[in-house]
Amino acid sequence: MIAGSRNQKSVAMASATDAPAIKQSELSPSISDEVKTTTCYMCACRCGIKVHLKDGRIRYIEGNRRHPVNRGVLCAKGSAEIMQHYSPARLTKPLLRVGPRGSGEFREIEWDEALATAVDWLAPVRASDPRKLAFFTGRDQSQALTGWWASQFGTPNYAAHGGFCSVNMAAGGLYTIGGSFWEFGEPDWEHSRLLLMFGIAEDHDSNPIKLGLSQLKARGAKIVSVNPVQTGYSAIADEWIGITPGSDGLLVLALVHELLRAGRVDVDYLARYTNAGWLVRQDPGAADHGLFVRDDDGRPLCRDRNSGELMAADDAAAAPGLTGEVVLGDGRRAVPVFQLLAERYSDARYAPDAVAGRTGVAAATIRRLAAELAAAAFDEPVILPVAWTDSHGRRHDKMVGRPVSMHAMRGISAHSNGFHTCRALHLLQLLLGSVDVPGGFRYKPPFPKPIPPAPQPAGRPDQVSPGQPMAGPPLGFPRGPEDLLVEADGTPRRIDKAFSWDAPLAAHGMMHAVITNAWAGDPYPIDVLFMYMANMAWNSAMNTADTIKMLTDRNADGHYRIPKIIYSDAYASEMVAYADLVLPDTTHLERWDCISLLDRPICSADGPADAIRQPVVAPDRDVRPFQDVLIDLGARLGLPGLVDDDGGARYPGGYPDYLVNHERGPGVGPLAGWRGADGDSHGRGAPNPAQLERYIENDCFWQQELPAGQRYFKFANKDYLDYAAGMGFIAEAAPVVMQLYSEPLQKFRLAAQGHGPRQPAEHQRARIEQYFDPLPFWYPPFEEEVADGRDFPLHAVTQRPMAMYHSWGSQNAWLRQIHTANRLYVPAALAVAHGVADDDWVWLISRHGQIKAQVRLMQGVNPHTVWTWNAIGKRRGAWNLDPQAPEATHGFLLNHLIDDLLPDRGQGYRYANADPVTGQAAWYDLKVRLARAEDGAALSEPQFETLPTPPGLPPRPAVLRYGERDRRRRS
Numbered sequence: 001m002i003a004g005s006r007n008q009k010s011v012a013m014a015s016a017t018d019a020p021a022i023k024q025s026e027l028s029p030s031i032s033d034e035v036k037t038t039t040c041y042m043c044a045c046r047c048g049i050k051v052h053l054k055d056g057r058i059r060y061i062e063g064n065r066r067h068p069v070n071r072g073v074l075c076a077k078g079s080a081e082i083m084q085h086y087s088p089a090r091l092t093k094p095l096l097r098v099g100p101r102g103s104g105e106f107r108e109i110e111w112d113e114a115l116a117t118a119v120d121w122l123a124p125v126r127a128s129d130p131r132k133l134a135f136f137t138g139r140d141q142s143q144a145l146t147g148w149w150a151s152q153f154g155t156p157n158y159a160a161h162g163g164f165c166s167v168n169m170a171a172g173g174l175y176t177i178g179g180s181f182w183e184f185g186e187p188d189w190e191h192s193r194l195l196l197m198f199g200i201a202e203d204h205d206s207n208p209i210k211l212g213l214s215q216l217k218a219r220g221a222k223i224v225s226v227n228p229v230q231t232g233y234s235a236i237a238d239e240w241i242g243i244t245p246g247s248d249g250l251l252v253l254a255l256v257h258e259l260l261r262a263g264r265v266d267v268d269y270l271a272r273y274t275n276a277g278w279l280v281r282q283d284p285g286a287a288d289h290g291l292f293v294r295d296d297d298g299r300p301l302c303r304d305r306n307s308g309e310l311m312a313a314d315d316a317a318a319a320p321g322l323t324g325e326v327v328l329g330d331g332r333r334a335v336p337v338f339q340l341l342a343e344r345y346s347d348a349r350y351a352p353d354a355v356a357g358r359t360g361v362a363a364a365t366i367r368r369l370a371a372e373l374a375a376a377a378f379d380e381p382v383i384l385p386v387a388w389t390d391s392h393g394r395r396h397d398k399m400v401g402r403p404v405s406m407h408a409m410r411g412i413s414a415h416s417n418g419f420h421t422c423r424a425l426h427l428l429q430l431l432l433g434s435v436d437v438p439g440g441f442r443y444k445p446p447f448p449k450p451i452p453p454a455p456q457p458a459g460r461p462d463q464v465s466p467g468q469p470m471a472g473p474p475l476g477f478p479r480g481p482e483d484l485l486v487e488a489d490g491t492p493r494r495i496d497k498a499f500s501w502d503a504p505l506a507a508h509g510m511m512h513a514v515i516t517n518a519w520a521g522d523p524y525p526i527d528v529l530f531m532y533m534a535n536m537a538w539n540s541a542m543n544t545a546d547t548i549k550m551l552t553d554r555n556a557d558g559h560y561r562i563p564k565i566i567y568s569d570a571y572a573s574e575m576v577a578y579a580d581l582v583l584p585d586t587t588h589l590e591r592w593d594c595i596s597l598l599d600r601p602i603c604s605a606d607g608p609a610d611a612i613r614q615p616v617v618a619p620d621r622d623v624r625p626f627q628d629v630l631i632d633l634g635a636r637l638g639l640p641g642l643v644d645d646d647g648g649a650r651y652p653g654g655y656p657d658y659l660v661n662h663e664r665g666p667g668v669g670p671l672a673g674w675r676g677a678d679g680d681s682h683g684r685g686a687p688n689p690a691q692l693e694r695y696i697e698n699d700c701f702w703q704q705e706l707p708a709g710q711r712y713f714k715f716a717n718k719d720y721l722d723y724a725a726g727m728g729f730i731a732e733a734a735p736v737v738m739q740l741y742s743e744p745l746q747k748f749r750l751a752a753q754g755h756g757p758r759q760p761a762e763h764q765r766a767r768i769e770q771y772f773d774p775l776p777f778w779y780p781p782f783e784e785e786v787a788d789g790r791d792f793p794l795h796a797v798t799q800r801p802m803a804m805y806h807s808w809g810s811q812n813a814w815l816r817q818i819h820t821a822n823r824l825y826v827p828a829a830l831a832v833a834h835g836v837a838d839d840d841w842v843w844l845i846s847r848h849g850q851i852k853a854q855v856r857l858m859q860g861v862n863p864h865t866v867w868t869w870n871a872i873g874k875r876r877g878a879w880n881l882d883p884q885a886p887e888a889t890h891g892f893l894l895n896h897l898i899d900d901l902l903p904d905r906g907q908g909y910r911y912a913n914a915d916p917v918t919g920q921a922a923w924y925d926l927k928v929r930l931a932r933a934e935d936g937a938a939l940s941e942p943q944f945e946t947l948p949t950p951p952g953l954p955p956r957p958a959v960l961r962y963g964e965r966d967r968r969r970r971s
């Protein structure tokens with residue numbers, strides 16, 4: 001309005017003076033003739049966006065202010081989405097390999113031939129042994145579909161990328177508090193007074209955490225970041241703690257030690273909401289040693305503080321005692337969980353002075369931090385005048401909270417000790433009474449869930465049959481050895497060995513082990529490797545060079561050891577050259593998609609939400625959405641859920657048809673909003689033919705706000721639990737008791753000690769016994785034990801830049817200008833000691849290999865750690881970049897230095913380089929040494945043969961800028 005007034009005035013003046021007309025600047029030009037809403041896919045935050053279109057082309061993208069995830073904020077990645085869409089690396093047509101695998105020689109084929117070829121390969125596998133299909137997806141946001149499709153096919157060999165990303169964090173949380181950080185929970189941004197962050201990546205957890213941090217800063221809350229590197233969020237924190245990689249669990253347990261020493265724990269919270277008072281049988285050598293004492297109905301018992309009698313711990317009248325030994329009726333002893341943990345963590349080995357050297361954090365800092373946590377939690381509790389009813393039906397007139405919140409991500413997760421570190425962090429939260437209380441960490445619905453959550457993984461021998469679907473999903477949460485996927489002799493049932501004795505709680509699978517195991521035929525050979533969006537020939541693999549060899553290796557008869565590889569991607573990534581059949585995907589702006597409560601939701605702590613993507617433009621190439629292709633393939637293969645009673649396609653309309661009409665359970669489908677014939681139901685309801693239209697009318701998202709009385713204490717909040725059961729989030733409205741002490745872990749330990757019908761092999765017993773400790777503990781990352789500390793004294797880690805999300809972002813013309821080539825960041829003092837200056841080239845050497853990289857000196861980094869940005873280095877020719885692109889000549893990957901297997905420790909067997917509980921890839925365990933490169937060549941190493949451009953792609957552009965093609969057309 002002001003601009004308009006000014007314009008009117010200037011026009012009037014021009015007229016009055018009769019001067020020559022002045023050309024007015026167009027201050028608010030109309031940039032579009034149409035605006036469509038959808039959901040960003042440039043990282044995993046899934047913000048709402050508005051896409052401006054002009055003449056049918058995408059002209060501009062902005063954040064949607066109405067959207068619950070980002071409230072209008074758009075990051076650099078989201079702003080550059082337009083260049084992702086118009087990338088010259090987009091595949092254009094299905095491809096069939098004609099040269100040797102890896103040569104990049106393909107011929108273009110039609111979709112009919114592509115789909116017929118896939119069916120020709122897959123149908124015999126399903127008819128004989130469905131496990132010979134290994135179906136693994138990368139940063140797939142449609143796992144509710146892809147996992148279900150694998151079940152329908154009948155193979156347990158399915159997972160997405162969680163096993164090499166953050167399963168330690170997810171499993172650590174789900175086995176402890178029934179939820180976890182990030183997608184399943186968030187800090188109470190509104191009330192927290194102290195936020196403690198561990199290993200937070202700046203790319204995935206992007207706009208929501210930026211909004212939250214600014215909210216904390218505006219209120220003057222303190223932010224402490226624990227991270228070896230002081231970038232991004234660590235750089236704006238009030239305090240940065242430059243911890244030594246892999247020692248976070250030790251720091252956390254030292255904080256626990258200090259809180260226990262000072263008596264600063266929330267005893268009432270522990271007794272009410274956790275298993276701190278549950279009695280644990282103490283009878284070493286017995287088959288039930290370390291299990292909970294239960295009544296005849298299986299209810300855990302406690303000793304009532306008032307009567308001294310044993311009572312069911314879930315009895316409303318029980319006041320569980322937290323200490324003191326109990327002699328049971330059979331004369332055996334039991335003690336409460338809290339006593340066990342207090343004894344363990346009060347030990348001097350967890351004292352600040354004892355851990356300071358290993359963690360690199362001064363003892364005084366640890367003591368001060370513990371005191372600050374306690375002060376923030378207990379000295380000024382947050383009290384909300386909000387009434388609520390607990391699961392025993394008791395009415396509370398207010399909500400009292402501990403304003404200490406925590407947040408963690410991959411930095412603590414991607415270690416071989418990550419599962420226990422994540423559990424330790426939740427233990428710390430619980431001692432402070434700060435889970436799902438005002439000011440603390442908050443669950444996002446549909447969490448919390450029972451501990452461990454349902455279901456269990458399917459794939460046992462009786463669950464896999466030729467030509468049949470599996471009885472359940474391939475991924476889940478084992479409750480004990482009985483849920484493992486192993487043969488009678490203990491051999492793993494899955495190609496990645498998830499849910500075997502190698503990694504019993506591998507809840508997200510072990511994608512990083514698939515190629516090595518398939519190549520070795522261990523535990524069995526497969527026939528078809530089918531992958532989606534997983535750059536396994538480059539930055540998504542450990543041991544990259546050997547992975548490439550495995551993909552191309554042949555048997556003595558000349559056939560490939562991995563016989564057939566089908567790959568789907570939107571872009572000409574490094575992996576494309578290793579496929580036999582390429583199914584080109586669309587970009588995310590050309591397809592329907594679903595961000596589902598059945599999958600990885602976008603809820604907030606104040607209520608559930610889900611979203612869709614709608615096509616904002618039609619593809620201009622012969623490509624198809626992968627989800628449509630998968631549904632089509634399923635129908636052609638006759639998979640039960642994908643064909644109707646007459647054998648015709650059940651979802652002839654493809655993915656949008658499936659989104660609306662598929663029901664996972666009665667009334668529960670991929671989308672929770674506007675269900676029922678008239679669209680008035682939410683959560684549960686019959687399919688609504690107009691559901692997608694309703695989403696589009698609401699800017700492509702659905703959201704529900706919980707009443708104030710349901711927003712905290714969700715684990716024991718009667719009204720919330722009733723609501724959650726009604727929505728189908730949980731099977732019944734029972735309270736979730738948080739598990740400081742994990743009985744499932746103890747069951748595995750007992751098996752290793754020789755109890756029960758299912759036990760590990762001899763060579764596996766010690767490992768299971770050690771790492772299946774029912775209480776969190778810290779041990780050095782495996783690499784520190786196998787790599788000699790004198791030869792390899794330094795830690796090497798990657799960080800993820802805010803402006804890029806894996807290899808997608810680092811081929812984006814606009815984002816490449818921010819991070820064109822990565823450097824090896826070296827602590828300044830360390831560089832001086834090595835005679836290395838800025839821009840020098842160095843060798844970085846691990847027990848597995850060596851790389852050459854260019855250096856940048858830095859102050860804000862742990863003194864024993866070097867680091868670089870992740871996934872910027874590219875193979876020459878990949879992504880349709882110039883072979884002389886800086887990403888290829890100067891960029892580099894740490895992946896070449898990381899072995900995918902641990903050395904044989906005299907057992908004749910090599911375990912995956914992973915956490916022994918969950919199988920999480922231990923990327924950040926890497927140990928190295930540094931040496932000046934004297935050869936003078938300004939070229940990163942290793943270098944590989946240049947990949948040719950796949951058929952159908954445009955010539956590699958010398959200059960890439962938005963609108964360049966249009967400009968050339970016009971001129």
Ligand code: SF4
Nearest residue numbers: 040043046047078206
């Ligand atoms: S934070 Fe992620 S989802 Fe949100 S705009 Fe940025 S890239 Fe897109």
